[in-house]
Each structure stands twice: as structure tokens, then as C-alpha cells.
Amino acid sequence: MIPQLVTVRYRLRDGRFRRWWIPVVPVVLLLSPLLLLAVVGGVIACLIFKISPLGALAGVGRVMWAMPGARFEIVEGRTAFLVSVR
Amino acid sequence: MNEQRRQILQMLAENKITADEAERLLSAVEREPADAPAGAGPRKAKARYLRVIVHSEEDPSGPSQVNVRVPLKLLRAGVRLTSLIPPVAITRANAELEKAGFPIDLSELKPQHLDDLVEALDELTVDVDDPRNKVQVFCE
Numbered sequence: 001m002i003p004q005l006v007t008v009r010y011r012l013r014d015g016r017f018r019r020w021w022i023p024v025v026p027v028v029l030l031l032s033p034l035l036l037l038a039v040v041g042g043v044i045a046c047l048i049f050k051i052s053p054l055g056a057l058a059g060v061g062r063v064m065w066a067m068p069g070a071r072f073e074i075v076e077g078r079t080a081f082l083v084s085v086r
Numbered sequence: 087m088n089e090q091r092r093q094i095l096q097m098l099a100e101n102k103i104t105a106d107e108a109e110r111l112l113s114a115v116e117r118e119p120a121d122a123p124a125g126a127g128p129r130k131a132k133a134r135y136l137r138v139i140v141h142s143e144e145d146p147s148g149p150s151q152v153n154v155r156v157p158l159k160l161l162r163a164g165v166r167l168t169s170l171i172p173p174v175a176i177t178r179a180n181a182e183l184e185k186a187g188f189p190i191d192l193s194e195l196k197p198q199h200l201d202d203l204v205e206a207l208d209e210l211t212v213d214v215d216d217p218r219n220k221v222q223v224f225c226e
Contacts, residue, residue: 049172059167065161069135073154077147 011080117201141220165200173195
């Protein structure tokens with residue numbers, strides 16, 4: 001399953017936390033024109049570096065599909081940052 | 087008929103237990119194989135995530151914590167991407183590795199080997215305990 005929701009949380013200077021919930025599918029749809037350009041750029045890069053574009057696309061797809069469940073959290077002194085993919 | 091059932095019926099025939107007790111014992115014997123399969127220990131659930139937890143109190147500005155959870159599927163997908171590295175890049179990477187004292191031929195690294203490596207992570211547990219630092223790497 002592709003990621004549905006990305007949560008980003010970080011601590012502000014005053015000690016409070018700010019949290020962002022990013023719904024992946026609507027954001028991807030919104031950015032789809034840019035995404036199309038990125039895909040075209042990627043295909044050209046694959047051809048230049050003699051990599052199979054289909055293989056590269058499949059590889060990126062596999063990584064995307066495997067993302068849900070990933071979580072990265074770091075707290076150091078006053079800095080706190082969390083990224084969670086669901 | 088297994089030995090336990092035979093013994094229960096024997097005790098009932100000898101009037102050592104009542105019919106109710108025999109019935110309860112028989113149902114307990116019937117449930118037993120489902121609860122604990124003979125010869126099989128508790129089955130360990132397959133690990134899905136690699137966890138890295140670091141807790142350090144060395145920093146004077148406050149304790150530091152790192153908590154990372156990576157799906158093993160993501161590791162597998164990542165290592166499969168190595169098959170897309172162009173041969174020119176592999177040759178250059180091999181040369182750089184050799185220069186740094188690591189004579190490894192990356193072209194010999196097959197996705198199957200990397201898959202085996204990720205599978206073996208399932209059993210990995212690293213625990214570092216220090217009075218001010220604690221590091222844990224494990225799969226769950």
C-alpha cells in the first residue's frame with residue numbers, strides 16, 4: 001500500500017511542538033504536473049546513464065510501497081524532529 | 087484412542103471419577119493439541135521492522151534520543167535498487183573502495199545475497215549499555 005499520511009513534528013524555539021499531517025494522495029494529485037516533469041526527467045537520466053527506465057520505475061515504486069510504518073525521531077537538547085509515514 | 091483418553095475412561099469405569107469429571111477431563115484433553123501443538127515451541131512472529139533506539143545523556147544541553155523504525159520491506163526494496171547502478175559507476179566505486187583499503191567487488195553483490203542479509207537481520211539484537219548511553223538495535 002502506498003503511504004497515506006506523513007506526520008512531521010518539530011519543536012519550536014519557545015518549546016512548543018508543531019505538527020503537520022500531510023495526506024500523500026491529495027498532495028501527489030496536486031503536484032502531478034510537476035511529478036510528470038520529474039518522471040520525464042528521470043527517464044531521460046536513465047537513458048543517459050544506460051539504466052532500464054522500467055526497472056528504475058519499478059524500484060522506486062517498490063520503495064514507495066514499502067514506506068508505510070517507517071518512523072524517524074530525533075531529540076537532541078532543544079531540538080526535536082519526528083517524521084512518521086503511515 | 088490415545089493414552090490419556092483411555093486412562094480417563096478407565097478411571098470412570100473404576101468409579102474413581104464421576105461422569106461430569108470425566109467429561110471435563112476429556113474436553114481438556116481435546117483442547118490441549120490446539121493450545122500447544124506437540125513438539126512445537128511457541129511460534130515467533132516474523133519481524134517486520136528494524137528498530138534503532140539510542141538514549142544518551144552526555145550532552146550538557148539535555149538528553150539525546152534517536153528512535154528509528156525502518157520496515158524490513160523498505161530495506162529489501164532499497165537493496166534491490168542496487169541492481170540499477172550503472173556498470174561505469176560500479177567500476178569507479180570498486181576503484182575507490184580499493185583505494186580506501188576495502189577490496190570489494192560490488193558487481194559480485196547479487197540481490198539474492200542482499201535479500202539473505204536482510205532476512206538474517208530478523209535475528210539481530212545489539213545492546214550497548216553504558217552508564218550514560220544506551221543503544222539498542224533489534225527487529226520486531
